[in-house]
Amino acid sequence: MTEPLTSIDPVDVQDIVRRALREDVASGDVTTQATVSADRRARGVIVAKSACVLAGIHIAVQAFRELDDGVSAEVYRIDGDWCDPGDSVAELRGSARAMLTAERTALNLLQRLSGIATLTRRFVDAAAGRITILDTRKTTPTLRVVEKYAVRAGGGTNHRAALDDGILIKDNHIRLAGGVVEAVRRMRASGATLPIEIEAQSLAQVGEAIEAGADIVLLDNLTLEETHEAVRRIAGRAKIEISGGVTLARIPELAATGADFVSVGALTHSAPAADLSLEIEASP
Numbered sequence: 001m002t003e004p005l006t007s008i009d010p011v012d013v014q015d016i017v018r019r020a021l022r023e024d025v026a027s028g029d030v031t032t033q034a035t036v037s038a039d040r041r042a043r044g045v046i047v048a049k050s051a052c053v054l055a056g057i058h059i060a061v062q063a064f065r066e067l068d069d070g071v072s073a074e075v076y077r078i079d080g081d082w083c084d085p086g087d088s089v090a091e092l093r094g095s096a097r098a099m100l101t102a103e104r105t106a107l108n109l110l111q112r113l114s115g116i117a118t119l120t121r122r123f124v125d126a127a128a129g130r131i132t133i134l135d136t137r138k139t140t141p142t143l144r145v146v147e148k149y150a151v152r153a154g155g156g157t158n159h160r161a162a163l164d165d166g167i168l169i170k171d172n173h174i175r176l177a178g179g180v181v182e183a184v185r186r187m188r189a190s191g192a193t194l195p196i197e198i199e200a201q202s203l204a205q206v207g208e209a210i211e212a213g214a215d216i217v218l219l220d221n222l223t224l225e226e227t228h229e230a231v232r233r234i235a236g237r238a239k240i241e242i243s244g245g246v247t248l249a250r251i252p253e254l255a256a257t258g259a260d261f262v263s264v265g266a267l268t269h270s271a272p273a274a275d276l277s278l279e280i281e282a283s284p
Helices: 010-025 030-035 057-067 096-127 144-153 171-177 180-189 203-212 224-234 248-255
Strands: 041-048 072-075 088-095 132-134 167-169 196-200 216-220 239-243 261-263 276-283
Touching: 010 057, 010 096, 010 144, 030 096, 041 096, 057 072, 057 088, 057 096, 088 096, 096 132, 096 144, 096 248, 096 276, 167 171, 167 180, 171 180, 171 196, 180 196, 180 203, 196 203, 203 216, 203 224, 216 224, 224 239, 224 248, 248 261
Parallel strands: 132 261, 167 196, 196 216, 216 239, 239 261
Antiparallel strands: 041 088, 041 276, 072 088
């Protein structure tokens, strides 16, 4: 469950940026084409308007380069950096038309990802190293790779990237399989070699998960008292993840339970966008 902050595959970045530009530009930027001459050059500065952790600056730059491969970029802040209001993040020089047309796509991606990184940093700071902050698969469809990258930029840790990336036997699997023990038996019979994580919605299911030999037990929506008791009963025989009803305010008390991980869907499904803007002026 540990993945360092690394760059994203350039092919993935290009694919996401091209789809976003097609959505926004469609058959052409009629306003810019009519009001700005094709040979006009411009200088643009991306500026932070709110305090944030930056994420996705190279993705934003790619949006401009898709429309003008000659765009130059001087980056002042890298992903993972804290930005204060008024900080210049990057300076761009190139075609004025390309800069105006790509502006919204570039900023939408940069603001979204920086918002995720900023919220993640708040959770990580609240954890103070006592529990690992995980993300979930509650991501925007088709944007998971960049949203999980933003979590890493904020100091969080990625959980499963996709359904083939880890075993998590949840409540519906348990019901359909006929119980925790049977679900694990079938999982092992399949020949899978990944660690087996089981979702437990009660202390009884915690016991069943340990009996079945789970590698990780996910405590789903247990009370704080039940969580402490579950940690006591598991007694180091499995890793422990907490999920459900997790808020920033609760992180210190959850970290004090002795659990290993806490998963936070809000990192990617509810993070408010950071405020960044592009200030453009004509240049020679």
